[in-house]
Each structure stands twice: as C-alpha cells, then as structure tokens.
Amino acid sequence: MIRKVLPLLLSLFLSACSGSSSGSTEAISDRPIRAVVTTGMVGDVVHNVGGERVEISQLMQAGVDPHLYKASEGDVQRLAGADIIFYNGLHLEARLTDVLAQMDQTGKPTVAIAEGVPEEELLAPPEFAGFHDPHVWMDVKMWLHTIDPVRDALIELDPDHAEQYRANAEEYRTRLQALESYVQQRVQELPAERRMLVTAHDAFNYFSKGYEFDVFAPQGISTETEASVEDIRSTIDVLVERNVPALFAESTISPDIIKAVQEGAKARGHEVTIAGPLYTDAMGNEGTPEGTYEGMIRFNIDTIVDALK
Numbered sequence: 030m031i032r033k034v035l036p037l038l039l040s041l042f043l044s045a046c047s048g049s050s051s052g053s054t055e056a057i058s059d060r061p062i063r064a065v066v067t068t069g070m071v072g073d074v075v076h077n078v079g080g081e082r083v084e085i086s087q088l089m090q091a092g093v094d095p096h097l098y099k100a101s102e103g104d105v106q107r108l109a110g111a112d113i114i115f116y117n118g119l120h121l122e123a124r125l126t127d128v129l130a131q132m133d134q135t136g137k138p139t140v141a142i143a144e145g146v147p148e149e150e151l152l153a154p155p156e157f158a159g160f161h162d163p164h165v166w167m168d169v170k171m172w173l174h175t176i177d178p179v180r181d182a183l184i185e186l187d188p189d190h191a192e193q194y195r196a197n198a199e200e201y202r203t204r205l206q207a208l209e210s211y212v213q214q215r216v217q218e219l220p221a222e223r224r225m226l227v228t229a230h231d232a233f234n235y236f237s238k239g240y241e242f243d244v245f246a247p248q249g250i251s252t253e254t255e256a257s258v259e260d261i262r263s264t265i266d267v268l269v270e271r272n273v274p275a276l277f278a279e280s281t282i283s284p285d286i287i288k289a290v291q292e293g294a295k296a297r298g299h300e301v302t303i304a305g306p307l308y309t310d311a312m313g314n315e316g317t318p319e320g321t322y323e324g325m326i327r328f329n330i331d332t333i334v335d336a337l338k
C-alpha cells in the first residue's frame with residue numbers, strides 16, 4: 030500500500046518545495062545546511078564533520094530498528110525539504126530504499142556513507158543473499174571510512190567552507206583512532222577462548238573480524254527474518270558446549286529471543302546471565318554518553334569485556 034502512495038506524496042512535496050523553497054535565492058554558504066540523516070551513527074559523522082554549518086534532522090531515534098523502519102508522510106516531507114541526505118546504505122534501511130532512490134533521482138545529494146568502505150573489506154554473508162552486511166559501525170576501523178564521503182559531499186555542496194570541513198574531518202578521525210585504541214586495549218583483557226559474543230541478531234560480524242571474537246545470533250543479519258526453533262536450539266548448544274557465561278540483549282530488539290535462549294540453557298543445567306542491552310543498530314538517548322558514537326562503542330566494549338572476564 031505504502032509503495033503506491035509514496036510516489037504521489039513525493040511528487041506533491043517536491044513540486045511544493047521547488048516552488049517556494051525558502052532561501053532559494055540565498056546562497057547556501059550564507060545559511061545553515063539542512064541535512065536529513067537516518068540513524069544516529071550516521072548523524073554523528075555528519076555532526077562532527079559539518080560542525081555548526083549543518084542543521085541535522087534525524088529520522089530514527091534511540092531504540093528504533095533501522096531494518097524495519099518505514100518512512101512516514103512527515104519523513105518524506107523532511108527528506109524532500111533537505112539540502113542533502115545521508116544514510117548508511119548497504120541495505121540497512123531496507124524499507125527506505127524506494128524513497129531514497131527517488132530523492133536521488135531528483136538530483137538531491139543522497140549519500141550512502143557506509144559505501145565508502147572499500148568493497149574488499151565488506152562482508153557478504155551467504156544468508157544475506159546478494160547484499161553486504163551493513164553493520165560496519167561495529168568495527169571502528171570500518172567506520173573511519175565513512176568520514177571522507179561525508180566531508181567530500183559537504184565540500185561539493187558548500188565549497189566556500191571546504192577548509193572547515195577538512196579540519197573537522199581530521200579532528201574526528203583523530204578521536205575515532207583513539208577510540209579504536211581503547212577498544213583494542215579492552216579486548217586484550219580477554220583471552221581468546223573467552224571472546225564469545227552471543228546476541229539476538231547478527232550485528233557483530235565486523236566486530237568479530239576486527240577484534241577476533243566468535244559471534245552467534247539466532248536471528249541472522251536482518252531483523253526482517255525471525256529466529257526459528259532450530260536457530261535457538263543451535264545457539265543453546267554453543268552456550269552449553271563452550272560454557273559461555275553471558276548473553277547480550279540489544280537496545281533495538283525485544284529481549285524475548287535472548288530470554289528463550291537463557292531458559293533453554295537453564296533446562297540443560299547451564300546458567301547464563303543476560304548483560305547489556307548493547308547499543309547495536311541505534312545509539313542511546315540524546316544527551317547521554319551513549320547518545321554519541323564514541324559513547325556507544327565504549328559502553329558496548331566495556332559491557333562485553335566486563336561480562337565475559
């Protein structure tokens with residue numbers, strides 16, 4: 030239903046905007062840039078690289094699952110009124126694919142920042158047929174690749190402030206490199222056999238590769254698919270066989286699956302605690318430390334290492 034309605038809404042909004050676009054006569058370098066972003070992690074890069082030049086409107090707030098998120102009428106209006114749109118891409122925002130493609134077709138800069146990660150570094154799990162794994166923010170080394178696409182798109186839109194965007198980008202890069210060192214340092218506290226991360230959905234493949242953890246999740250890469258009884262049973266087998274002490278809940282997902290795994294393990298005589306919730310597909314609330322990318326990653330690694338030690 031929504032697929033049929035969206036193009037109509039879109040054309041109405043677009044014609045309204047092109048007619049009356051406030052400030053259309055004002056040069057973009059003389060006013061703030063209106064950016065619409067999808068997730069908080071994307072917004073964090075744009076905020077840090079754009080600085081005070083960019084006014085950000087974020088579609089998905091804390092606790093919202095990007096795999097399942099659909100655009101409301103208000104969202105379409107916000108997207109149509111933006112100077113520039115930044116999203117993760119790699120099919121994370123699966124249900125925004127059509128509306129983002131249409132924005133792109135109108136000539137509006139529409140930037141999939143995770144597609145700045147070199148293709149040879151992307152993972153392509155066979156069960157996520159035809160797509161790369163979108164959860165690149167879970168390894169800071171991967172997320173560092175998203176800085177340049179944001180910087181370059183802002184410079185193209187607003188070349189008068191190019192130096193500012195370049196300087197901001199380098200400052201943010203330095204901070205993320207320090208964050209990466211912090212994560213590495215905490216990971217070293219766990220011996221290899223303790224690096225076992227069991228979560229509800231499979232958001233940790235880049236984390237696994239980047240920090241040498243084994244990861245298991247009954248629900249797969251996208252929350253669009255549900256965990257089967259067989260998936261839950263095989264996760265319980267892993268817990269029992271490897272004597273895993275903790276499971277991790279996620280901020281964007283109901284704890285039901287992880288509780289079912291805990292119950293199943295208990296029935297087989299293996300007590301396991303539930304830690305977290307980890308911030309996987311959304312950051313924490315605005316104004317809290319976890320409401321930034323750096324705070325989210327620090328919270329996650331501290332929670333993981335402390336629970337598995």
Ligand SMILES: [Zn+2]
Nearest residue numbers: 232250251310
């Ligand atoms: Zn996810």
